Amino acid sequence: MILLDTDVMVDVLRGYDPAIAWLTAVSDAEIGVPGMVAMELIQGCQNAREQKRIEKALNVYPLYWLDPQDSDRALKSFASHHLSHNIGLLDALIAETAIGMNAELVTFNVKHYNVLKELKTIQPYEK
Secondary structure: OEEEOHHHHHHHHOOOHHHHHHHHHOOOOOEEEEHHHHHHHHHOOOOHHHHHHHHHHHOOOOEEOOOHHHHHHHHHHHHHHOOOOOOOHHHHHHHHHHHHHOOEEEOOOHHHHOOOOOOEEEOOOOO
16 A cells, blocks of 8 residues: 655645656555645645646545544654654644555655654655
8 A cells, every 4th residue: 555645745736756656657556645634735725726637536546544543653652752853733643544554655755754663755756
């Protein structure tokens, strides 16, 4: 199972060639998007047209949400690391979604995530 982080989804949505090539190469894998990533992408929309385009693109991927145990771990991770390692609220929620599913998180945001030793990350292509 592979979950796509916001930064990778932005590249995919913009049609960035390395992102599309990587996604095509792993098309046999089970690929999803954390629900918090979907919400973050929608939050970044500037108008209704852009939001409809994002929502349509997201329909291709199954969305995965935190369960109660993931939420408890996210709170602990956030409380433990937001001051010392600058982990953001959404990053903690996204990371714990992946950890709870035993999934790999595809991201370039390794700096914030590397404090979570249980999280498996993949940097999918060169930027």
